[in-house]
Amino acid sequence: MSLVKERRKTRQISVGSVKVGSKSPVSVQSMTNTRTQDVQATIKQILALEKAGCEIVRVAVPDMEAALAIEKIKQDITIPIIADIHFDYRLAIASAKAGVNALRINPGNIGEKKKIKAVVDCAKEHKISIRVGVNAGSLEKNIEKRLGTTAQAMVESALKNIKILEDLDFHDIKVSLKASDVERTVKAYRLLASQTDVPFHVGVTEAGGLYAGITKSAIGIGMLLTEGLGDTMRVSLTRDPVEEIRTGYEILRALGIRSRGPELISCPTCGRCRIDLFKIARETEKALLDHSSKIKVAIMGCVVNGPGEAKEADIGIAGGDGKGILFKKGKVIRKIDQDKLVEQLLMEIENIEIEKSGEN
Numbered sequence: 001m002s003l004v005k006e007r008r009k010t011r012q013i014s015v016g017s018v019k020v021g022s023k024s025p026v027s028v029q030s031m032t033n034t035r036t037q038d039v040q041a042t043i044k045q046i047l048a049l050e051k052a053g054c055e056i057v058r059v060a061v062p063d064m065e066a067a068l069a070i071e072k073i074k075q076d077i078t079i080p081i082i083a084d085i086h087f088d089y090r091l092a093i094a095s096a097k098a099g100v101n102a103l104r105i106n107p108g109n110i111g112e113k114k115k116i117k118a119v120v121d122c123a124k125e126h127k128i129s130i131r132v133g134v135n136a137g138s139l140e141k142n143i144e145k146r147l148g149t150t151a152q153a154m155v156e157s158a159l160k161n162i163k164i165l166e167d168l169d170f171h172d173i174k175v176s177l178k179a180s181d182v183e184r185t186v187k188a189y190r191l192l193a194s195q196t197d198v199p200f201h202v203g204v205t206e207a208g209g210l211y212a213g214i215t216k217s218a219i220g221i222g223m224l225l226t227e228g229l230g231d232t233m234r235v236s237l238t239r240d241p242v243e244e245i246r247t248g249y250e251i252l253r254a255l256g257i258r259s260r261g262p263e264l265i266s267c268p269t270c271g272r273c274r275i276d277l278f279k280i281a282r283e284t285e286k287a288l289l290d291h292s293s294k295i296k297v298a299i300m301g302c303v304v305n306g307p308g309e310a311k312e313a314d315i316g317i318a319g320g321d322g323k324g325i326l327f328k329k330g331k332v333i334r335k336i337d338q339d340k341l342v343e344q345l346l347m348e349i350e351n352i353e354i355e356k357s358g359e360n
Contacts, residue, residue, distance in 0.1 A: 004255055005228040010199040013129045013172045015056050016080025016101030020129075020174055020232050021199045025258055026225065027232040028248040029056035030241040031084070036066035036073070043076045045241065050079055051290065052245040053260045056232065058082040058104060067094035074099045082131065089115040096122045104131040107164040108140050108157070120168045129172040132161045132198075134188075135205055136179035151187035154179070158192055173198050174232065178205035182220040189229050199231035200224075206236065213237040214247050218254075225255055246289075262288045262349070265310060266299035273301035275319035275338050283342045293353040297345070298327075307332055314352055317345050 012021035020027060030049055034041040036059045046057050061067050061083045074081060082102040083095035089110045092103050096119075103123060107116050123130055134157045136149045143160075147153035154177045165173055175198045177188035185204050193200075204220040217235040224230045235244040235251070252258040266281045281299045288297065298316030300309070303325065310316045311330025318325050324341045326333045326348065336344050 007228045027055045030244045031058040070098035132175045154188040176201040180206040202230040203234040269301045274321040
């Protein structure tokens with residue numbers, strides 16, 4: 001029996017070349033933390049995100065210089081780019097003209113209807129989609145006054161903003177409902193799910209540093225995905241955005257939804273371990289970031305946890321006293337000196353990848 005329920009049925013929209021909706025895979029995205037006006041720094045970070053598997057990237061557009069920089073950034077990247085806009089409708093229009101593939105706005109904070117219509121008309125002209133981004137910390141004052149910063153308030157804001165766009169005959173919409181805690185975030189998506197067919201961008205905002213952020217995101221996003229809620233996702237971490245992508249794919253892999261690159265399994269170590277397994281695991285993990293093959297790699301501390309417990313791994317190593325063993329599918333291949341373990345393991349991984357590519 002699958003852990004994940006059937007996906008909620010949604011309309012299909014496009015963010016550049018990436019389709020978002022229940023008929024498409026759950027996509028993984030991130031946001032740059034460079035100044036968008038610094039074109040070279042932003043390009044460098046986006047290229048690193050692309051390498052890590054990022055499928056959609058968002059950039060902050062706080063002023064006209066940032067909006068105009070998008071045209072230059074687009075020339076050197078391949079993944080779709082979203083402009084994150086607040087308040088100033090002119091920045092949304094300038095970003096659309098500069099070539100963004102989508103806008104992230106709150107129609108309610110853009111201002112009077114003619115300004116919203118100008119943004120929508122521009123989005124239609126350039127065939128780009130819009131994300132209605134609702135955050136618990138920035139709700140409309142009248143909604144917050146009545147309902148507080150609750151899940152119900154977030155849903156009311158989302159429905160109000162979706163209606164604004166749909167009343168202007170614009171339907172290429174996705175929506176996010178994010179709070180800094182798991183409970184409100186999950187509750188808001190659950191409440192909205194039956195009230196619209198707009199695709200969901202899921203995530204827990206302001207989740208925190210590495211440990212708090214990964215924990216909140218894994219639980220919150222994981223709960224939503226198991227319920228079939230979520231069409232694109234971002235893990236928010238106070239960290240290098242590449243870490244957001246790695247975490248996103250690990251969440252999807254753990255749920256059996258999607259996988260990217262080798263799966264690394266390793267034991268937590270115990271008193272039997274006689275090699276520097278922490279260092280070996282770090283080095284291996286870093287080396288495998290650029291690999292795209294779907295193989296299982298085991299890093300085990302001793303022969304007790306080695307070929308036996310990790311016999312399903314395509315390839316693995318287990319430690320000894322200054323030495324280690326290399327094994328494939330539970331069968332020991334040879335002994336290796338500790339200082340050569342990672343080197344030999346990576347060599348064998350490349351051989352397996354070459355074999356697998358020949359089979360396809």
